[in-house]
Amino acid sequence: MIFYGTNGTHVRTVPLPGVACPFCTASDTLQVSLFCRYAHIYYVPLLPFSKPVVATCTNCSLSWDNKALPPALRGPIRTLKQDTRTPLWTWSGTALLAVGLGWAAVAGARDDRENQAYLAAPRVGDIYTVRANEADNNYSLLKVVGVKGTTVDVVANEYVIDNSHPIDQLNAPAKYSKEPFSLGQFELKIMQNKGQLTDVDRLGE
Ligand SMILES: [Zn+2]
Structure with a gap:
Protein backbone atom coordinates (compact mmCIF):
# COMPACT_ATOMS: atom_id res chain seq x y z
CA MET A 1 0.00 0.00 0.00
CA TRP A 91 10.14 19.42 -3.43
CA SER A 92 12.54 17.01 -1.71
CA GLY A 93 10.67 13.84 -2.73
CA THR A 94 10.66 14.93 -6.38
CA ALA A 95 14.36 15.77 -6.12
CA LEU A 96 15.08 12.33 -4.64
CA LEU A 97 13.09 10.70 -7.43
CA ALA A 98 15.04 12.64 -10.07
CA VAL A 99 18.34 11.63 -8.46
CA GLY A 100 17.17 8.01 -8.36
CA LEU A 101 16.20 8.02 -12.04
CA GLY A 102 19.50 9.68 -12.96
CA TRP A 103 21.40 7.07 -11.00
CA ALA A 104 19.50 4.24 -12.70
CA ALA A 105 20.31 5.73 -16.12
CA VAL A 106 24.01 6.03 -15.26
CA ALA A 107 24.08 2.50 -13.85
CA GLY A 108 22.34 1.21 -17.00
CA ALA A 109 24.82 2.94 -19.29
CA ARG A 110 27.74 1.59 -17.26
CA ASP A 111 26.27 -1.92 -17.42
CA ASP A 112 25.98 -1.62 -21.24
CA ARG A 113 29.61 -0.51 -21.54
CA GLU A 114 30.69 -3.37 -19.29
CA ASN A 115 28.75 -5.88 -21.39
CA GLN A 116 30.44 -4.60 -24.57
CA ALA A 117 33.90 -4.79 -23.01
CA TYR A 118 33.33 -8.32 -21.66
CA LEU A 119 31.99 -9.57 -25.00
CA ALA A 120 34.87 -8.03 -26.94
CA ALA A 121 37.49 -9.59 -24.65
CA PRO A 122 35.91 -12.76 -23.25
CA ARG A 123 37.36 -14.72 -20.35
CA VAL A 124 36.71 -18.19 -19.00
CA GLY A 125 34.06 -17.86 -16.30
CA ASP A 126 32.08 -15.07 -18.00
CA ILE A 127 28.36 -15.71 -17.70
CA TYR A 128 25.83 -14.63 -20.32
CA THR A 129 22.19 -14.14 -19.44
CA VAL A 130 20.07 -15.39 -22.36
CA ARG A 131 16.49 -15.99 -23.42
CA ALA A 132 14.80 -17.49 -26.48
CA ASN A 133 13.61 -14.12 -27.84
CA GLU A 134 12.88 -10.54 -26.92
CA ALA A 135 9.32 -11.30 -25.75
CA ASP A 136 10.30 -14.26 -23.59
CA ASN A 137 10.42 -13.68 -19.86
CA ASN A 138 12.19 -16.94 -19.14
CA TYR A 139 15.92 -16.53 -18.75
CA SER A 140 18.81 -18.93 -18.55
CA LEU A 141 22.60 -18.77 -18.56
CA LEU A 142 25.56 -19.62 -20.76
CA LYS A 143 28.92 -20.04 -19.07
CA VAL A 144 32.19 -19.49 -20.93
CA VAL A 145 34.44 -22.54 -20.46
CA GLY A 146 36.99 -21.82 -23.19
CA VAL A 147 38.26 -18.87 -25.23
CA LYS A 148 39.97 -19.09 -28.64
CA GLY A 149 40.62 -15.56 -29.78
CA THR A 150 37.17 -14.00 -29.86
CA THR A 151 35.30 -17.30 -30.18
CA VAL A 152 34.03 -18.74 -26.94
CA ASP A 153 33.10 -22.26 -25.86
CA VAL A 154 30.06 -22.13 -23.64
CA VAL A 155 27.98 -24.60 -21.66
CA ALA A 156 24.26 -24.00 -21.32
CA ASN A 157 22.48 -23.94 -18.03
CA GLU A 158 19.77 -26.59 -18.02
CA TYR A 159 17.25 -24.48 -16.14
CA VAL A 160 15.16 -21.38 -16.91
CA ILE A 161 13.49 -18.93 -14.55
CA ASP A 162 11.21 -15.96 -15.13
CA ASN A 163 13.66 -13.48 -13.69
CA SER A 164 15.92 -11.27 -15.80
CA HIS A 165 18.75 -11.79 -13.32
CA PRO A 166 18.90 -15.59 -13.07
CA ILE A 167 22.54 -15.77 -12.01
CA ASP A 168 21.78 -15.86 -8.27
CA GLN A 169 19.60 -18.94 -8.55
CA LEU A 170 20.98 -20.84 -11.54
CA ASN A 171 24.74 -20.40 -11.36
CA ALA A 172 25.64 -23.72 -9.70
CA PRO A 173 28.15 -25.97 -11.53
CA ALA A 174 25.76 -28.97 -11.41
CA LYS A 175 23.08 -27.03 -13.26
CA TYR A 176 25.17 -26.68 -16.43
CA SER A 177 25.32 -29.12 -19.32
CA LYS A 178 28.60 -30.96 -19.86
CA GLU A 179 28.50 -30.42 -23.65
CA PRO A 180 30.18 -27.19 -24.72
CA PHE A 181 29.46 -25.47 -28.02
CA SER A 182 31.11 -22.55 -29.78
CA LEU A 183 29.83 -19.04 -30.36
CA GLY A 184 31.66 -16.50 -32.47
CA GLN A 185 31.80 -12.78 -31.85
CA PHE A 186 29.38 -12.20 -34.73
CA GLU A 187 26.79 -14.63 -33.36
CA LEU A 188 27.05 -13.06 -29.90
CA LYS A 189 26.52 -9.63 -31.43
CA ILE A 190 23.40 -10.81 -33.26
CA MET A 191 22.06 -12.43 -30.08
CA GLN A 192 22.65 -9.18 -28.23
CA ASN A 193 20.95 -7.05 -30.91
CA LYS A 194 17.94 -9.37 -30.94
CA GLY A 195 17.58 -9.05 -27.18
CA GLN A 196 18.46 -12.72 -26.69
CA LEU A 197 21.67 -11.98 -24.82
CA THR A 198 20.72 -9.47 -22.16
CA ASP A 199 23.63 -9.32 -19.75
CA VAL A 200 27.24 -10.33 -19.27
CA ASP A 201 28.61 -10.93 -15.81
CA ARG A 202 32.19 -11.42 -14.77
CA LEU A 203 31.96 -12.63 -11.21
CA GLY A 204 34.38 -11.06 -8.81
CA GLU A 205 34.50 -7.78 -10.77
ZN1 LIG B 1 -9.72 45.34 12.59
Missing part, protein backbone atom coordinates in the same frame (compact mmCIF):
# COMPACT_ATOMS: atom_id res chain seq x y z
CA ILE A 2 1.28 3.45 -0.87
CA PHE A 3 0.71 5.89 1.93
CA TYR A 4 0.24 9.40 0.62
CA GLY A 5 -1.58 12.58 1.53
CA THR A 6 -1.17 16.28 2.02
CA ASN A 7 0.28 18.38 4.77
CA GLY A 8 0.73 22.07 5.45
CA THR A 9 3.50 24.26 6.76
CA HIS A 10 3.69 27.89 7.87
CA VAL A 11 5.93 29.88 5.55
CA ARG A 12 5.87 33.43 6.91
CA THR A 13 3.76 36.09 8.59
CA VAL A 14 4.11 39.67 7.32
CA PRO A 15 2.33 42.99 7.87
CA LEU A 16 0.09 44.36 5.13
CA PRO A 17 0.84 48.07 5.25
CA GLY A 18 -1.34 50.72 3.61
CA VAL A 19 -4.53 48.66 3.80
CA ALA A 20 -7.20 49.49 6.37
CA CYS A 21 -8.97 46.74 8.29
CA PRO A 22 -12.28 46.11 6.47
CA PHE A 23 -14.04 45.73 9.84
CA CYS A 24 -12.63 48.23 12.35
CA THR A 25 -10.99 50.47 9.70
CA ALA A 26 -7.78 50.79 11.73
CA SER A 27 -4.79 51.27 9.44
CA ASP A 28 -1.60 49.23 9.35
CA THR A 29 -3.02 46.63 11.73
CA LEU A 30 -3.34 43.75 9.26
CA GLN A 31 -1.04 40.77 9.28
CA VAL A 32 -0.99 38.02 6.71
CA SER A 33 0.18 34.47 7.42
CA LEU A 34 1.16 32.45 4.39
CA PHE A 35 1.16 28.68 4.41
CA CYS A 36 2.14 26.04 1.91
CA ARG A 37 0.24 22.84 1.27
CA TYR A 38 2.22 19.99 -0.20
CA ALA A 39 1.66 16.40 -1.23
CA HIS A 40 3.66 13.70 0.49
CA ILE A 41 4.34 10.00 0.08
CA TYR A 42 5.31 8.17 3.25
CA TYR A 43 5.75 11.63 4.83
CA VAL A 44 8.40 12.57 2.24
CA PRO A 45 7.27 15.92 0.73
CA LEU A 46 6.75 15.52 -3.00
CA LEU A 47 5.64 18.92 -4.29
CA PRO A 48 3.82 22.07 -3.14
CA PHE A 49 0.42 22.73 -4.68
CA SER A 50 -1.22 25.67 -2.91
CA LYS A 51 -0.53 28.68 -0.70
CA PRO A 52 -3.36 29.20 1.77
CA VAL A 53 -3.44 32.55 3.58
CA VAL A 54 -5.00 33.96 6.73
CA ALA A 55 -5.28 37.72 7.28
CA THR A 56 -5.70 38.96 10.84
CA CYS A 57 -6.32 42.41 12.26
CA THR A 58 -4.23 43.00 15.40
CA ASN A 59 -6.66 45.72 16.48
CA CYS A 60 -10.05 43.95 16.36
CA SER A 61 -8.69 40.38 16.17
CA LEU A 62 -10.94 39.42 13.26
CA SER A 63 -9.42 37.13 10.70
CA TRP A 64 -10.28 35.98 7.19
CA ASP A 65 -8.93 33.10 5.17
CA ASN A 66 -8.66 32.30 1.47
CA LYS A 67 -12.18 32.39 0.03
CA ALA A 68 -13.55 34.66 2.75
CA LEU A 69 -11.01 37.44 2.09
CA PRO A 70 -12.69 40.85 1.83
CA PRO A 71 -12.34 42.29 -1.72
CA ALA A 72 -10.08 45.13 -0.51
CA LEU A 73 -7.48 42.59 0.66
CA ARG A 74 -7.48 40.31 -2.36
CA GLY A 75 -5.20 42.36 -4.62
CA PRO A 76 -2.46 43.07 -2.05
CA ILE A 77 -2.55 39.47 -0.82
CA ARG A 78 -2.30 38.09 -4.35
CA THR A 79 0.89 40.15 -4.79
CA LEU A 80 2.18 38.88 -1.45
CA LYS A 81 1.54 35.28 -2.52
CA GLN A 82 3.43 35.84 -5.76
CA ASP A 83 6.37 37.20 -3.77
CA THR A 84 6.41 34.24 -1.40
CA ARG A 85 8.44 31.25 -2.48
CA THR A 86 7.29 27.86 -1.30
CA PRO A 87 10.07 26.24 0.71
CA LEU A 88 12.44 24.17 -1.44
CA TRP A 89 12.19 21.21 0.91
CA THR A 90 8.56 20.68 -0.17
Whole structure:
Protein backbone atom coordinates (compact mmCIF):
# COMPACT_ATOMS: atom_id res chain seq x y z
CA MET A 1 0.00 0.00 0.00
CA ILE A 2 1.28 3.45 -0.87
CA PHE A 3 0.71 5.89 1.93
CA TYR A 4 0.24 9.40 0.62
CA GLY A 5 -1.58 12.58 1.53
CA THR A 6 -1.17 16.28 2.02
CA ASN A 7 0.28 18.38 4.77
CA GLY A 8 0.73 22.07 5.45
CA THR A 9 3.50 24.26 6.76
CA HIS A 10 3.69 27.89 7.87
CA VAL A 11 5.93 29.88 5.55
CA ARG A 12 5.87 33.43 6.91
CA THR A 13 3.76 36.09 8.59
CA VAL A 14 4.11 39.67 7.32
CA PRO A 15 2.33 42.99 7.87
CA LEU A 16 0.09 44.36 5.13
CA PRO A 17 0.84 48.07 5.25
CA GLY A 18 -1.34 50.72 3.61
CA VAL A 19 -4.53 48.66 3.80
CA ALA A 20 -7.20 49.49 6.37
CA CYS A 21 -8.97 46.74 8.29
CA PRO A 22 -12.28 46.11 6.47
CA PHE A 23 -14.04 45.73 9.84
CA CYS A 24 -12.63 48.23 12.35
CA THR A 25 -10.99 50.47 9.70
CA ALA A 26 -7.78 50.79 11.73
CA SER A 27 -4.79 51.27 9.44
CA ASP A 28 -1.60 49.23 9.35
CA THR A 29 -3.02 46.63 11.73
CA LEU A 30 -3.34 43.75 9.26
CA GLN A 31 -1.04 40.77 9.28
CA VAL A 32 -0.99 38.02 6.71
CA SER A 33 0.18 34.47 7.42
CA LEU A 34 1.16 32.45 4.39
CA PHE A 35 1.16 28.68 4.41
CA CYS A 36 2.14 26.04 1.91
CA ARG A 37 0.24 22.84 1.27
CA TYR A 38 2.22 19.99 -0.20
CA ALA A 39 1.66 16.40 -1.23
CA HIS A 40 3.66 13.70 0.49
CA ILE A 41 4.34 10.00 0.08
CA TYR A 42 5.31 8.17 3.25
CA TYR A 43 5.75 11.63 4.83
CA VAL A 44 8.40 12.57 2.24
CA PRO A 45 7.27 15.92 0.73
CA LEU A 46 6.75 15.52 -3.00
CA LEU A 47 5.64 18.92 -4.29
CA PRO A 48 3.82 22.07 -3.14
CA PHE A 49 0.42 22.73 -4.68
CA SER A 50 -1.22 25.67 -2.91
CA LYS A 51 -0.53 28.68 -0.70
CA PRO A 52 -3.36 29.20 1.77
CA VAL A 53 -3.44 32.55 3.58
CA VAL A 54 -5.00 33.96 6.73
CA ALA A 55 -5.28 37.72 7.28
CA THR A 56 -5.70 38.96 10.84
CA CYS A 57 -6.32 42.41 12.26
CA THR A 58 -4.23 43.00 15.40
CA ASN A 59 -6.66 45.72 16.48
CA CYS A 60 -10.05 43.95 16.36
CA SER A 61 -8.69 40.38 16.17
CA LEU A 62 -10.94 39.42 13.26
CA SER A 63 -9.42 37.13 10.70
CA TRP A 64 -10.28 35.98 7.19
CA ASP A 65 -8.93 33.10 5.17
CA ASN A 66 -8.66 32.30 1.47
CA LYS A 67 -12.18 32.39 0.03
CA ALA A 68 -13.55 34.66 2.75
CA LEU A 69 -11.01 37.44 2.09
CA PRO A 70 -12.69 40.85 1.83
CA PRO A 71 -12.34 42.29 -1.72
CA ALA A 72 -10.08 45.13 -0.51
CA LEU A 73 -7.48 42.59 0.66
CA ARG A 74 -7.48 40.31 -2.36
CA GLY A 75 -5.20 42.36 -4.62
CA PRO A 76 -2.46 43.07 -2.05
CA ILE A 77 -2.55 39.47 -0.82
CA ARG A 78 -2.30 38.09 -4.35
CA THR A 79 0.89 40.15 -4.79
CA LEU A 80 2.18 38.88 -1.45
CA LYS A 81 1.54 35.28 -2.52
CA GLN A 82 3.43 35.84 -5.76
CA ASP A 83 6.37 37.20 -3.77
CA THR A 84 6.41 34.24 -1.40
CA ARG A 85 8.44 31.25 -2.48
CA THR A 86 7.29 27.86 -1.30
CA PRO A 87 10.07 26.24 0.71
CA LEU A 88 12.44 24.17 -1.44
CA TRP A 89 12.19 21.21 0.91
CA THR A 90 8.56 20.68 -0.17
CA TRP A 91 10.14 19.42 -3.43
CA SER A 92 12.54 17.01 -1.71
CA GLY A 93 10.67 13.84 -2.73
CA THR A 94 10.66 14.93 -6.38
CA ALA A 95 14.36 15.77 -6.12
CA LEU A 96 15.08 12.33 -4.64
CA LEU A 97 13.09 10.70 -7.43
CA ALA A 98 15.04 12.64 -10.07
CA VAL A 99 18.34 11.63 -8.46
CA GLY A 100 17.17 8.01 -8.36
CA LEU A 101 16.20 8.02 -12.04
CA GLY A 102 19.50 9.68 -12.96
CA TRP A 103 21.40 7.07 -11.00
CA ALA A 104 19.50 4.24 -12.70
CA ALA A 105 20.31 5.73 -16.12
CA VAL A 106 24.01 6.03 -15.26
CA ALA A 107 24.08 2.50 -13.85
CA GLY A 108 22.34 1.21 -17.00
CA ALA A 109 24.82 2.94 -19.29
CA ARG A 110 27.74 1.59 -17.26
CA ASP A 111 26.27 -1.92 -17.42
CA ASP A 112 25.98 -1.62 -21.24
CA ARG A 113 29.61 -0.51 -21.54
CA GLU A 114 30.69 -3.37 -19.29
CA ASN A 115 28.75 -5.88 -21.39
CA GLN A 116 30.44 -4.60 -24.57
CA ALA A 117 33.90 -4.79 -23.01
CA TYR A 118 33.33 -8.32 -21.66
CA LEU A 119 31.99 -9.57 -25.00
CA ALA A 120 34.87 -8.03 -26.94
CA ALA A 121 37.49 -9.59 -24.65
CA PRO A 122 35.91 -12.76 -23.25
CA ARG A 123 37.36 -14.72 -20.35
CA VAL A 124 36.71 -18.19 -19.00
CA GLY A 125 34.06 -17.86 -16.30
CA ASP A 126 32.08 -15.07 -18.00
CA ILE A 127 28.36 -15.71 -17.70
CA TYR A 128 25.83 -14.63 -20.32
CA THR A 129 22.19 -14.14 -19.44
CA VAL A 130 20.07 -15.39 -22.36
CA ARG A 131 16.49 -15.99 -23.42
CA ALA A 132 14.80 -17.49 -26.48
CA ASN A 133 13.61 -14.12 -27.84
CA GLU A 134 12.88 -10.54 -26.92
CA ALA A 135 9.32 -11.30 -25.75
CA ASP A 136 10.30 -14.26 -23.59
CA ASN A 137 10.42 -13.68 -19.86
CA ASN A 138 12.19 -16.94 -19.14
CA TYR A 139 15.92 -16.53 -18.75
CA SER A 140 18.81 -18.93 -18.55
CA LEU A 141 22.60 -18.77 -18.56
CA LEU A 142 25.56 -19.62 -20.76
CA LYS A 143 28.92 -20.04 -19.07
CA VAL A 144 32.19 -19.49 -20.93
CA VAL A 145 34.44 -22.54 -20.46
CA GLY A 146 36.99 -21.82 -23.19
CA VAL A 147 38.26 -18.87 -25.23
CA LYS A 148 39.97 -19.09 -28.64
CA GLY A 149 40.62 -15.56 -29.78
CA THR A 150 37.17 -14.00 -29.86
CA THR A 151 35.30 -17.30 -30.18
CA VAL A 152 34.03 -18.74 -26.94
CA ASP A 153 33.10 -22.26 -25.86
CA VAL A 154 30.06 -22.13 -23.64
CA VAL A 155 27.98 -24.60 -21.66
CA ALA A 156 24.26 -24.00 -21.32
CA ASN A 157 22.48 -23.94 -18.03
CA GLU A 158 19.77 -26.59 -18.02
CA TYR A 159 17.25 -24.48 -16.14
CA VAL A 160 15.16 -21.38 -16.91
CA ILE A 161 13.49 -18.93 -14.55
CA ASP A 162 11.21 -15.96 -15.13
CA ASN A 163 13.66 -13.48 -13.69
CA SER A 164 15.92 -11.27 -15.80
CA HIS A 165 18.75 -11.79 -13.32
CA PRO A 166 18.90 -15.59 -13.07
CA ILE A 167 22.54 -15.77 -12.01
CA ASP A 168 21.78 -15.86 -8.27
CA GLN A 169 19.60 -18.94 -8.55
CA LEU A 170 20.98 -20.84 -11.54
CA ASN A 171 24.74 -20.40 -11.36
CA ALA A 172 25.64 -23.72 -9.70
CA PRO A 173 28.15 -25.97 -11.53
CA ALA A 174 25.76 -28.97 -11.41
CA LYS A 175 23.08 -27.03 -13.26
CA TYR A 176 25.17 -26.68 -16.43
CA SER A 177 25.32 -29.12 -19.32
CA LYS A 178 28.60 -30.96 -19.86
CA GLU A 179 28.50 -30.42 -23.65
CA PRO A 180 30.18 -27.19 -24.72
CA PHE A 181 29.46 -25.47 -28.02
CA SER A 182 31.11 -22.55 -29.78
CA LEU A 183 29.83 -19.04 -30.36
CA GLY A 184 31.66 -16.50 -32.47
CA GLN A 185 31.80 -12.78 -31.85
CA PHE A 186 29.38 -12.20 -34.73
CA GLU A 187 26.79 -14.63 -33.36
CA LEU A 188 27.05 -13.06 -29.90
CA LYS A 189 26.52 -9.63 -31.43
CA ILE A 190 23.40 -10.81 -33.26
CA MET A 191 22.06 -12.43 -30.08
CA GLN A 192 22.65 -9.18 -28.23
CA ASN A 193 20.95 -7.05 -30.91
CA LYS A 194 17.94 -9.37 -30.94
CA GLY A 195 17.58 -9.05 -27.18
CA GLN A 196 18.46 -12.72 -26.69
CA LEU A 197 21.67 -11.98 -24.82
CA THR A 198 20.72 -9.47 -22.16
CA ASP A 199 23.63 -9.32 -19.75
CA VAL A 200 27.24 -10.33 -19.27
CA ASP A 201 28.61 -10.93 -15.81
CA ARG A 202 32.19 -11.42 -14.77
CA LEU A 203 31.96 -12.63 -11.21
CA GLY A 204 34.38 -11.06 -8.81
CA GLU A 205 34.50 -7.78 -10.77
ZN1 LIG B 1 -9.72 45.34 12.59
